[in-house]
Amino acid sequence: MNRIKVLLVDDHAVVRDGIHYLLNSQPDMEVVGEAAEGNEAIAKAIETKPDVIIMDLSMPNGRDGLSTTSEVLQILPETKVLILSMYDDNQYLFRALKAGASGYILKSSLGKELLGAIRQVYNGQAYLHPGAQKKIIERFLNGKIDEEEDSYDLLTEREKEILSLVAKGYTNKEVGDLLNISSRTVETHKANIMEKLELTTRKDLIRFAVKRGLLEFND
Missing domain, CATH: 3.40.50.2300 (Response regulator)
Structure with a gap:
């Protein structure tokens, strides 16, 4: 066999x-x-x-x-x-x-x-x-079998936080300091975000964040 x-x-x-x-x-x-x-x-x-x-x-x-x-x-x-x-x-x-x-x-x-x-x-x-x-x-x-899925919903809550901060121009170290995680962990999250959203450049990431309304800054 x-x-x-x-x-x-x-x-x-x-x-x-x-x-x-x-x-x-x-x-x-x-x-x-x-x-x-x-x-x-x-x-x-x-x-x-x-x-x-x-x-x-x-x-x-x-x-x-x-x-x-x-x-x-x-x-x-x-x-x-x-x-x-x-x-x-x-x-x-x-x-x-x-x-x-x-x-x-x-x-x-x-x-x-x-x-x-x-x-x-x-x-x-x-x-x-x-x-x-x-x-x-x-x-x-429901006639939705061919509709494109919203890839943003694939992100974890932490990945959504990091996406917003990176798009606003924060460095890995600054993001890490804000979220109390290491710069290396931030970089790993960024790689996961790019994979899940099927993005290749930082410009693509910023464009995506703008489209999703993620660039609102707190006073």
């Missing part, structure tokens, strides 16, 4: 350990590698050429699961990506599908559901957890 080769990508070792044990207990599955962040995931995918990648959405070092998924699939188009997320949210769901993911499952799901999802995407079918299926149907019935 050919085993399904799976690559695990999650920044929490305890999550990877649990899934690793579950998958390797199956006669038709084999974990061929693990990665804790996006760049490592791309390198591991090239090295192991997995059939299925279980991909976390939120990871450190500025490369999230969405951008990692998109890049991996450009290199290995036959690989299937199953997003494993804690977010039961329209914005993340539709962005994941747009990035090319074959499935979207929640971390709160039972182990048997995860195993079924892996087998389903491996066999060329899409997998969405029941709540996601309902969201897709509702959007289709």
Whole structure:
């Protein structure tokens, strides 16, 4: 029997350990590698050429699961990506599908559901957890299936704070001092913001902030 080769990508070792044990207990599955962040995931995918990648959405070092998924699939188009997320949210769901993911499952799901999802995407079918299926149907019935998602809603509250301050001209150090975080942490947040909003330059970021009305200064 050919085993399904799976690559695990999650920044929490305890999550990877649990899934690793579950998958390797199956006669038709084999974990061929693990990665804790996006760049490592791309390198591991090239090295192991997995059939299925279980991909976390939120990871450190500025490369999230969405951008990692998109890049991996450009290199290995036959690989299937199953997003494993804690977010039961329209914005993340539709962005994941747009990035090319074959499935979207929640971390709160039972182990048997995860195993079924892996087998389903491996066999060329899409997998969405029941709540996601309902969201897709509702959007289709409401005629919104082709509408562009508002990427601003993908940002965390901290990222929204940093976006506003950076657009107003504050340096990383000044933002860090205001929010009591390090300059390096600010830079990581900025990278995440640029990825999520699909922006490439500071000018784009400022233009986005102006459009969203984020440049109001307090007296």
